[in-house]
Structures are given as C-alpha cells and as structure tokens.
Amino acid sequence: MDNRQKEINNLKDYKYGFSTDIENIQAPKGLNEDVIKFISNIKKEPAWMLEFRLKAFERFKVLKEPDWQKPKFPKIDYQDLYYYSAPKSMKDKPKSLDELDPKLLETYKKLGIPLQEQARLNGIAVDAVFDSVSVATTFKDELTKLGIIFCPISEAIQNHPELVKKYLGSVIPTSDHFFATLNSAVFTDGSFVYIPEGVRCPMELSTYFRINASNTGQFERTLIIADKGSYVSYLEGCTAPMRDENQLHAANVELIALDDAEIKYSTVQNWYPGDQDGKGGIYNFVTKRGLCKGKNSKISWTQVETGSAITWKYPSCILKGDNSVGEFYSIAITNNHQKADTGTKMIHLGKNTKSKIISKGISAGCSDMTYRGLVDISSKAKNSTNYTQCDSLLMGNKCGAHTVPYIKNKNSESNIAHEATTSKISEEQLHYCQQRGLNPEEAVGLIVNGFCKEVLQQLPMEFAVEAQKLVGISLEGSVG
Amino acid sequence: MKEQLQKDFDNSIKNLSLSQKDIEIKKFCLENFIDKGFPNRKEEDWKFSDLSQIIKNNIGELSFYNDQTSTNKVDTSVFVDGLEHNKVVFINGRIEKIDFEYEKKDQIEIIDQSETINELQNSNSLFDLNNAFTNKCFKILVKKGYQLVKPLIIYHTTNSKIWSKNINLRLNFELDKDSSLRLIDLFNDTSEKNFLNIFYNFELKENAVLKNYKVDKIENKNIKYSFNNIDQDKNSISETFILSSGSNFSKNEINCNLNEVYASAFVNGIFSLNNHKHHEIRSIVNHLTENTKSYQLIKSVLDESSKAVYQGKIFVNSDAQKTDGYQLSKAILLNKESEFNVKPELEIYADDVKCSHGSASGSLSEDSIFYLMSRGLNYQQSRELLINGFLLDVVEKITDSEIKNLIKNMIGIKE
Numbered sequence A: 001m002d003n004r005q006k007e008i009n010n011l012k013d014y015k016y017g018f019s020t021d022i023e024n025i026q027a028p029k030g031l032n033e034d035v036i037k038f039i040s041n042i043k044k045e046p047a048w049m050l051e052f053r054l055k056a057f058e059r060f061k062v063l064k065e066p067d068w069q070k071p072k073f074p075k076i077d078y079q080d081l082y083y084y085s086a087p088k089s090m091k092d093k094p095k096s097l098d099e100l101d102p103k104l105l106e107t108y109k110k111l112g113i114p115l116q117e118q119a120r121l122n123g124i125a126v127d128a129v130f131d132s133v134s135v136a137t138t139f140k141d142e143l144t145k146l147g148i149i150f151c152p153i154s155e156a157i158q159n160h161p162e163l164v165k166k167y168l169g170s171v172i173p174t175s176d177h178f179f180a181t182l183n184s185a186v187f188t189d190g191s192f193v194y195i196p197e198g199v200r201c202p203m204e205l206s207t208y209f210r211i212n213a214s215n216t217g218q219f220e221r222t223l224i225i226a227d228k229g230s231y232v233s234y235l236e237g238c239t240a241p242m243r244d245e246n247q248l249h250a251a252n253v254e255l256i257a258l259d260d261a262e263i264k265y266s267t268v269q270n271w272y273p274g275d276q277d278g279k280g281g282i283y284n285f286v287t288k289r290g291l292c293k294g295k296n297s298k299i300s301w302t303q304v305e306t307g308s309a310i311t312w313k314y315p316s317c318i319l320k321g322d323n324s325v326g327e328f329y330s331i332a333i334t335n336n337h338q339k340a341d342t343g344t345k346m347i348h349l350g351k352n353t354k355s356k357i358i359s360k361g362i363s364a365g366c367s368d369m370t371y372r373g374l375v376d377i378s379s380k381a382k383n384s385t386n387y388t389q390c391d392s393l394l395m396g397n398k399c400g401a402h403t404v405p406y407i408k409n410k411n412s413e414s415n416i417a418h419e420a421t422t423s424k425i426s427e428e429q430l431h432y433c434q435q436r437g438l439n440p441e442e443a444v445g446l447i448v449n450g451f452c453k454e455v456l457q458q459l460p461m462e463f464a465v466e467a468q469k470l471v472g473i474s475l476e477g478s479v480g
Numbered sequence B: 001m002k003e004q005l006q007k008d009f010d011n012s013i014k015n016l017s018l019s020q021k022d023i024e025i026k027k028f029c030l031e032n033f034i035d036k037g038f039p040n041r042k043e044e045d046w047k048f049s050d051l052s053q054i055i056k057n058n059i060g061e062l063s064f065y066n067d068q069t070s071t072n073k074v075d076t077s078v079f080v081d082g083l084e085h086n087k088v089v090f091i092n093g094r095i096e097k098i099d100f101e102y103e104k105k106d107q108i109e110i111i112d113q114s115e116t117i118n119e120l121q122n123s124n125s126l127f128d129l130n131n132a133f134t135n136k137c138f139k140i141l142v143k144k145g146y147q148l149v150k151p152l153i154i155y156h157t158t159n160s161k162i163w164s165k166n167i168n169l170r171l172n173f174e175l176d177k178d179s180s181l182r183l184i185d186l187f188n189d190t191s192e193k194n195f196l197n198i199f200y201n202f203e204l205k206e207n208a209v210l211k212n213y214k215v216d217k218i219e220n221k222n223i224k225y226s227f228n229n230i231d232q233d234k235n236s237i238s239e240t241f242i243l244s245s246g247s248n249f250s251k252n253e254i255n256c257n258l259n260e261v262y263a264s265a266f267v268n269g270i271f272s273l274n275n276h277k278h279h280e281i282r283s284i285v286n287h288l289t290e291n292t293k294s295y296q297l298i299k300s301v302l303d304e305s306s307k308a309v310y311q312g313k314i315f316v317n318s319d320a321q322k323t324d325g326y327q328l329s330k331a332i333l334l335n336k337e338s339e340f341n342v343k344p345e346l347e348i349y350a351d352d353v354k355c356s357h358g359s360a361s362g363s364l365s366e367d368s369i370f371y372l373m374s375r376g377l378n379y380q381q382s383r384e385l386l387i388n389g390f391l392l393d394v395v396e397k398i399t400d401s402e403i404k405n406l407i408k409n410m411i412g413i414k415e
Helices: A003-012 A031-041 A047-062 A103-112 A138-145 A153-159 A163-169 A178-186 A427-435 A442-456 A462-475 B002-014 B020-036 B050-058 B125-133 B366-374 B377-396 B401-411
Strands: A024-026 A085-087 A124-130 A134-135 A147-152 A191-195 A202-209 A221-226 A230-240 A246-249 A254-256 A262-269 A281-292 A298-305 A308-315 A317-319 A326-335 A341-343 A347-349 A354-363 A367-376 A385-394 A401-410 A416-424 B087-089 B092-099 B108-112 B136-143 B150-158 B166-175 B178-188 B193-203 B211-217 B221-232 B238-242 B248-258 B264-273 B276-289 B293-302 B307-316 B322-334 B339-348 B356-364
Touching: A003 B178, A024 A416, A024 B092, A024 B248, A031 A178, A047 A178, A124 A147, A134 B002, A138 A147, A147 A153, A153 A163, A153 A442, A163 A221, A178 A254, A178 A281, A191 A230, A191 A442, A221 A230, A221 A262, A221 B178, A230 B264, A254 A262, A254 A298, A254 B166, A262 A281, A262 A462, A281 A298, A281 A326, A298 A341, A298 A442, A298 A462, A317 A326, A326 A341, A326 A367, A326 A442, A326 A462, A347 A354, A354 A367, A354 A401, A367 A385, A367 A416, A367 B377, A385 A401, A385 A442, A385 B339, A401 A416, A401 B356, A416 B339, A427 A442, A442 A462, B002 B020, B002 B125, B050 B221, B050 B248, B087 B293, B125 B166, B125 B193, B125 B221, B150 B166, B150 B193, B166 B178, B166 B211, B178 B401, B211 B401, B221 B238, B238 B248, B238 B276, B238 B401, B264 B276, B264 B307, B264 B377, B276 B293, B293 B339, B293 B377, B307 B322, B307 B356, B322 B339, B322 B377, B339 B356, B366 B377, B377 B401
Parallel strands: A124 A202, A191 A221, A202 A230, A221 A254, A230 A262, A246 A281, A254 A281, A262 A298, A281 A308, A281 A317, A298 A326, A308 A341, A317 A347, A326 A354, A341 A367, A347 A367, A354 A385, A367 A401, A385 A416, B087 B150, B136 B166, B150 B178, B166 B193, B178 B211, B193 B221, B211 B238, B221 B248, B238 B264, B248 B276, B264 B293, B276 B307, B293 B322, B307 B339, B322 B356
Antiparallel strands: A024 A085, A124 A134, A147 A191, A401 B339, A416 B356, B087 B092, B108 B136
16 A cells, blocks of 8 residues: 555544543533623623623624525524533643643644644644633744734733724624624634734744534634734634534634735634534534725635535625735535535725635535625725636536625726636546556546645645645545 | 505406406415515515615606507507518507518417416516516417528517506417527617516427527616526527617516527627616526536626626536536726626536636726727727727627627617
8 A cells, every 4th residue: 555545544534533531611501691691700801891792692682593505504503502611621721831731732732733832843833722712822932022912812801901802893893694793792712813013923823723522612703913014824723523413613703904914814624524424513604804904904815625514604805905905715625415605705995905816616425515705896996906716626416516706896997807617627637647647536636636726825834735635635535 | 555556456357358267366476476575685686686676766656557458559660670570569568560471371370378377487576466467468389390581570669658657568489399580679668667577488399499689779767677488498599689778777587498408598698878777687597408508698888877787697407417508797887886796606516517607897998998099099989999899799699690780780889
C-alpha cells in the first residue's frame, strides 16, 4: 500500500469523532430568561451585557424560524437544548496552561492543536473554545507587547468594556434574523481581537472550536476590530464528536475594518457531517458579517466547507467606506446526505468599492448544494465593480447543484459581471490522467484540486495543505 | 376590492350561458383570488415587482366587468403594412375578427372552449383572476403536417373607451405533429390605466415549430401581465422573442416544459425603457428529459429612471442527462436613476449536463464612445451606434427573416 492510500485509510473515517469524557457544568435545559441570567451570572458579566442579551431575547420571542432555505430540516426544539456547558475544571479560570485539566490538553493534542507554545513550530496564536468556554489562548504575551488584544470575548467584556460596548452588535444588531438574535441572547464565548492603529499582526490568529457535550448548542461570538491602518489574518477551525442526534451551532462573527485596515478571515469547517445515511451531524447556521467602515479598508472571507449535516451561512461584506474592498472565496463540498446553502452578500454603499466572489461547489452522493448570493450596488456607490464566478461540479445523478444569485444594480456608473457554470468532470480529463498512470480516485482528486485552486491559494500556508487533503477525503468513495 | 369583485363577477356571469359546473369552477377561482389578492413582493416570484402596489399607485380602483355585448369597429390603420398575414383582432378584450385568409381552411380549426378550464402549472393568483373573468376562450389547432404559409398577427388593441378596467384574455394553441406556426403579438394601446392579464397555452407535438414574437412598442400607461406556458414533445422547437418597451409596467412570464427528447427552447428579449417604466421578464425552462436544449438572451437599455428585472431559471431534472442550457443577460444603464435587477437561477439534479449563465450590467463604455468620436461621430451618434449594435445582437437571433426585418423597422434598428 502506498503512502497516500495509507493516509486516506487513516483519515477515511471522521477522525475527530471521539468525545472527551469530562465533568461538565451545564445550565438548566431550555431557553428562558433565567437561563440567560444564569449564563450572564456565571460569566460575571456587567449589567449592560445582561441587558443586551435580554433585549435580544425579547426580539427573539417574536421572530419566526425562517423557511426559505433550500435544505429543509426537522423542527428544532429550542427548549430541549443546553445553552451552557463547560468543563468543571474551568469554573475557576486556570492561570496558566500548567493548571489546565490534562484531559483538555489531551483532547486538543488529539485534534492536532497543541496548546503548549513551545510545541508549535510555526507562529500561530490559538484560542481554543471547548463547548461554551474558551480554555486557552496562546502567545498572549507576545501579542500584548504590540498592543494587540486577543482573548476570549468573556474576558474582553470584563477588561475592555469600552471596545466591546462600542462594537458588539454594530454589524449584527440584536434585532437581526432568527439565529443571529438567538446567538445575541445566549452566546457563551468566542474570540475577541483588537489590532491597534498601524499594527500589522505578526502571526496568524486562530480559534479552534470543539463541540463536546451532547444536546448542547454552541453559540459563540467572535468580534474582530482592525483599527486604522492595521492588518490581521484570522483562522477558524472546528470539529465535533460523532453523535446520532443533530446538534445546533449558531455562531455570530462580526468584523470591523476602519480606515486602511485589512482583515483576512479564513475558515476550515469540518464539523461532524453525519453518517452515510445522513443520521446525525451538526446544523451549522452561522451569521458572519464584515463592515468595511473606513476608507480603503478591506475584508476578505475564505471558507472551505466540508463538514456539517446542513451548512447555512452567508459571510457578507458591507462596503461602507469609499474605496473599500470585499472578497469572498469559497469551496463547499457535500457528500452522502449533506446539504449546503451558502454564499455571500456584497452590499456596496461607498464610492469606488470593489468586490469579488469566487465560489466553487462540489456535490457528490445524495447531497444537495446551493449557492445563494446577493450583490447590491446602491445608487450612491459610484464607480463600483463586482465580479462573481460560481462554478459547480456534480458527481453522480442523485445529487443537486443550484445557483441562486440576486443581482441589483442601481448605479449607472457601476459594473457587475456574473458567471456561473455547472458541469461534471469530463471523461476526457479523467482518461488523460488515467493514461498517465493515476488511478481513478487520484485522477478525480487532482482534477478537483485544480478546480478549487483559485480558492485554496487564498488560504494561509498551513491551512492550505490541510484543506487540500480535506478536499480529497471528503470526496472519498464518490467515484466509480 | 372584494365587493367590487363580487359585483363585477355576478354581472359578467349573467351575460354568459354557462353550465352549473363551469359557474362553480369560476366561483372557486374567484374565491381563490379574493383570498390571495394581487401578488406582492412577499412572494419570491414577485420580489422585484410588487404588482399589488403598482396597481394601487397607478390605477387605484380597478373594475373587472367588461360589457362585451356590442361590437367594436375594427380600425384597419393599425394593421401591419408590407407583410401578408393572418389576423386575430382583440379590441378592449373582445375578439372582433379571426381571419385566416391565406391558409387552407380545413387545416386550421378554431374551437370555442369557453366551458373548459384546464389547469396550468402556475400558482399565482392572476391565473385565478383570469379563470374567473374570461368569458370566451378559443383554441387554435393547427393540424398534422400543416405549416402556415403566412404568419399570424394577433392585434391587442385597446382604446379610450375603457378606463381602470381589468381585461382578461385566454388563448390556447395546439400544434399537431410536423406543423408550424409563426405568431406575432402586437400591442396597440391608446387607452390608459388598465390592467391586461393574458394567458396563452401552447401544446407542441412531435416536430412542431412555434415562433412567437411579442411586440409591445407603443407608449401607453397600461399595466400588463402575460403568461405563456409551452409544453414540448419530441424534437419540437419553440422560439420566443419579447420586445418590452411601451407599457408603463409589463411582466412577461414564459414557462417552458421540455417533456421529450431533442426538444429545444429559445427565449430572447429586449428591454428598451425610459420614463419611470418598470418591466420584467421571468423565464423558467424545465429540462425534464435527456438531450434537451435551451438558450436565453436578454438585453436591456435603461434610461430615465426606468427599471428592468430579469428572473431566469434553468431547471434540470435528475433524468435530464445531456442537457444543454445557456442564459445570458446584459444591461446598459444610461441614467443614474435607472436600475437593473436580475436573478439568474440554476437548479440542477443531473450530472452530465452543460449549464451556464452570465449576467453583466454597467454603463456605456467611455472608451468606445471616445473611439467613435475620434473618428468623427458626435457624442449622440456614437451613443446611438453603440446601443444599436448592442440590441442588434438579440434581433439577429430571430430565425425568420421576414419578421426579423419587420421588427428591425419597428424598433428602428439599422444594420
């Protein structure tokens, strides 16, 4: 057996499917004001934060679950979920990694995320989120020297209330849609990043999300602020144990870029996708939105979506500042019974704004994939341009690939170009590769990687290698 | 509106000799319509054009009863010169003339179908409205192997006698095996503020060829909705061309079902709008079996706060392998206030297909204008030349040379 085959066999099963047996503190099951107060209380939050949550909850009560999306799912009983779950050992926050529960360290080691700084070869600062709490943040000292704040959002609420107060909810208000509002009411932890004026963050910042406990919803909230002239690249990864029931993940991510700032946000999403018959898996209903608030600012989303039973998210850019730039690069792969409805929104408000959307969808097995996107150029957004390309690749005739773009142009001085194609891997290409000695699976892997290349090359180095492997593995067994 | 509807409905029923069953069906449709009302933006298909609001703002109160007992005088001046053709003339919604003077009489059959209402695959409430209020419904049957010598022009004429009226029309066509029909819909409106609601149903049997040209060119203040349903059998071809320009508001919907192998559908359209007009084309091509083909091309030139909407959908069933579907929409926005909204949609369940769509919108290229001006044209001429060339592309897609020239003359496009 050659090396690649070995590697594939190793990875064939969802290798992150284990669960950690650890003692938990949980909020009482269900969703009501008491639970929200419980969360707020256990996090020792100031009064304004509780108010924020309760306001969102008031709004949530009148909202209805949306049903316009393509993948339908059985009704979620929001009262049958735990909204807070944390390892007991985290109750009194450990001062350093040495005090951290060895079981947690073990878990992260198994996931390939060593939390000991010396163990890392490359300089990536990690914030690890386990169920509802952040367990460790690495490289804190080094970042503090530059004035960069990188910490769990619960800590930021305590230590930097002025920043949190100013920006939390400014991109995704408490009055937003159903899942975003739910998150505003019950979010538990997540990362907070502030890059001060003129600072170029020297390392990749990264958050690693892990859902462990069963019957828990994970509601994390990420807030990234890039002050004038700064730059940050942020990575996000996620896994969950294999469980038969579906689990809800409804995160909110808010990005704010001020004048001349740039934020690069990359996601490799590998939640448990359910088994071959479509049983179990994560419902990934995430709201991600970036605001290019200042002039010449730039926000770039890159996502590789391979996991989750249902993925339903639209990382968006609001291009408010003049000359701001929004980018969206996406690979979404669905296999077996996975379903994805993903895409982006580019809302051009400022003059000379530019946006670019590259979306690659691959569906295999009995899966279903939808690209849904909005490009809206308002009447004031003079001289704006948008370029959209969305390509889909189908493998087999039981899967579906759909493209639903909404394009609105209200400005005569702006240009929009959109193109989309759907096709399968051509017999000629396969034949050519096989003729040169590749087996069918390798040939498909090669062609698919070529298909995705435009997006993969946007990812930071370390991630790109991971992602490339993941692309191959996700399609395992879909050929021949 | 409810009482008005009920009253007008009773009035129009009175004048018709309908069976009890038909009255029941019509009543059922009326109730459906009363229940749903005019489509509004909450419905996905009407997201960009809120008809309920448009009628409210432009017409206000509609009345639904049309007295069709007396005949209208046919004004022959509207007839197209220089092209021999068969005629069907509608005046204010009443059919005044059916004339197939150039054809073999025994090859075409006109069937009065006022008592049958067959279901179309259209869930919107306008179909119910149409069903409730149409009083005469004709079916034109072209018999096996017969190809019409001359085109058929349907004149949709309205005059100043009607005001704030809703007019409902319904025509069915059946093209039997190996037959062909060229059909031009010509709108001639001198009326104002009426709502026209037109439903056509086409059945194309094996090898049948349908060419339908819809021309709405004359300036008017009416609101129009037109729905074409086309069912296609093996090897049949349908070609639809839409010139959307004259009315205040217009929405053309084309629903094409490619039911059998080798069927193909072509939809081409031009929006040429000015003066706050709001037009929409929505096309749905359903590839339901293998080896079918569709092609769509829509171009818009938008001036003076006008708004164009194009919603095009290509649906490919899981059986429909080897489908070839293509769709392109382009728009030039000439004015700051003009707006172009598009939703080109692909819904695909088969893997061995070739489907693509493209959409682009923007202003006239300054570089091109500069190029032409440097060669001695003035600004206005350069602009016209570019727009002319942009639209010519679509007109050239018309496969019938006689009609192509007719339409070129109508739009004033030069070669």
